[in-house]
Each structure stands twice: as C-alpha cells, then as structure tokens.
Amino acid sequence: xxxxxMATVREFLEKINxxxxxxxxxxxxxxxxxxxxxxxxxxxxxxxxxxxxxLVAALRASGLPWVVLGGGANVLASDSGFRGVVVTTxxxxxxxxxxxxxxxxxxxxxxxxxxxxxxxxxAGLDFAAGLPGSVGGAVYMxxxxxxxxxxxVLSAVRRLDRDGSLREDAIxxxxxxxxxxxxxxxxxxxxxxxxxASFRLEPGDAAALKARARELEADRRAKxxxxxxxxGSMFKNDRGFGRPSGKILDELxxxxxxxxxxxxxxxxxxxxxxxxSARAADMKALVDSARAAALEAFGFKLxxxxxxxxxxxx
Numbered sequence: 001x002x003x004x005x006m007a008t009v010r011e012f013l014e015k016i017n018x019x020x021x022x023x024x025x026x027x028x029x030x031x032x033x034x035x036x037x038x039x040x041x042x043x044x045x046x047x048x049x050x051x052x053x054x055l056v057a058a059l060r061a062s063g064l065p066w067v068v069l070g071g072g073a074n075v076l077a078s079d080s081g082f083r084g085v086v087v088t089t090x091x092x093x094x095x096x097x098x099x100x101x102x103x104x105x106x107x108x109x110x111x112x113x114x115x116x117x118x119x120x121x122x123a124g125l126d127f128a129a130g131l132p133g134s135v136g137g138a139v140y141m142x143x144x145x146x147x148x149x150x151x152x153v154l155s156a157v158r159r160l161d162r163d164g165s166l167r168e169d170a171i172x173x174x175x176x177x178x179x180x181x182x183x184x185x186x187x188x189x190x191x192x193x194x195x196x197a198s199f200r201l202e203p204g205d206a207a208a209l210k211a212r213a214r215e216l217e218a219d220r221r222a223k224x225x226x227x228x229x230x231x232g233s234m235f236k237n238d239r240g241f242g243r244p245s246g247k248i249l250d251e252l253x254x255x256x257x258x259x260x261x262x263x264x265x266x267x268x269x270x271x272x273x274x275x276x277s278a279r280a281a282d283m284k285a286l287v288d289s290a291r292a293a294a295l296e297a298f299g300f301k302l303x304x305x306x307x308x309x310x311x312x313x314x
Contacts, residue, residue: 053164089194091107107136126216259282
C-alpha cells in the first residue's frame, strides 16, 4: 500500500512541468527545528511564485494529500512522516527594501529579515531577534514575543488565494489577534498560502538595535531555546489562566520531565526539547501528559502552538 501511494505521488510529480527542486522519501527531521520526523513521500520546493501557483493548482485537482511547510518551526512531524506531498516556500526568500518598507518572501528566515532591517537602521522587527522559522510561518501564526507581534508592523501580505489567484492585501488590524490570523480558517483567507509580506518600519539607530537584538538573543539562550532542538514555546499563554503556561507547568513539576529523549527543558517548563534521538510519539505523549495534568489540577486547557504533522494515531 505504501509503495503504491509513493508510486502515485512520483508519477504525478513527473507529469507536471514546474520550476522546482524535487526529492522523494525526504526525511522531515532535516526540515523541522525539532529535528524529528519520518519521510515525506515527496518534497517539492518551487523556485518562483508562478511555479508555486501551478503546483498548488495541480495538487488541488489531483486529490493527493499535500501540505505547505515553511521553516519547520512550530511543527512536530510524526515518526511515520507524511504520506503525500510536502510543498515548501523556502526558495521564495527574497528581502527587498523601499525606504521604510521592507518586503520579504515567505521562505526568508526571520533571523535574516531582522538582521537586514537592523543593518538598514530600521526599527520595529528587532523584537523577533533569534526567532526561528520563516517569514511565511511567522505571518501565518502572527508570531509574538517580548510583548510585540508581527501584526504590529505588517502592512500587507501577498498570498496565493484558494481559487489560484495571486493577491496582495493591506492588513486590517482588527482581524489579527494573539497568535491568530485570517489564514487560520473560517474566513475569506481560509485556504490561502502566504507567499510574502511587507513591513512598514521606523528609522532607528543601528547600534542600539543591534544591542537590543543581542539582549533578546541572550534571554532566549538563558531560557534554553538554543540548548537542544526545539520549537520554542510549546503552549500558548492564556491571560485567563492568570499566569504563563511555563509557570503552570512549573507548579506541576514538569521542568526536566522526559519520555525517552523527548524532554521539558531544565531551564523553562514551556520549552520541550529533543535531547538527541527523540521520537515524535514520545514528544506527543509528553505534550498530552502536560495538557492532562493542567486540566486535572486547574481546569486549564493548554493550547499547543505546535502543529502536529502526519499520523499520530499509533
């Protein structure tokens, strides 16, 4: 059955003619910040927006399972991988400046975008220094840290609409909330793919911005973000709980807890890490145990930031 599915995917991709890098039986552990995950039947990296549009149109018509992946942050891929096509935005990585406006492709690394804006003496994105992942993922999830979020400086988003058309929309701030965006379902943007974004920034002092970036990166290091492969914070914070998710898990004794090589950081209870050879099943079990403990002790339903990709039923 698995061989048949793989053959179907390979046949499909060999029939379409697009400008893209193709790989088969590609390990997702090589493409996620957790460094966890089995193989995808196919990995496709379109080099242009036109290629992305043609690929997505063909996939939608084919009925094959497919998913879009950016920088691989906030993603836990299953041990069995993904049966179907993983499309990545990584080749759409341009960064351009027009005065105070900076435009970045979805595949650009957030760290590269932040560095480019600081070098140009533009302030506004320095809060994201050291943030893993891609611009597309950060926009899609409205990434937030240090009391700032991407929607604070976004001016427009370029997207591939679900009808196949390319659009660039000005941001309507009211449609964006804490780690919520119009792309997460339920509205006209549902099913869209983020291809790029524009940011309106302010003049700043490069030396001061670099110092601030170093300070934030040092804080991330102190919290254990860089000690082992991880996805940053595992759970969203909910103001209704009265304290951050990390504090809740601390109270429940989760700091340092582990299942196999899947562990909760010794430095911060909301950072789950891969100590070396963690299995996705063990990481998911650790996440589930934390959620169950918080629900039983306090009635809190912790909401993961991490997306679970693939089959976790076994």
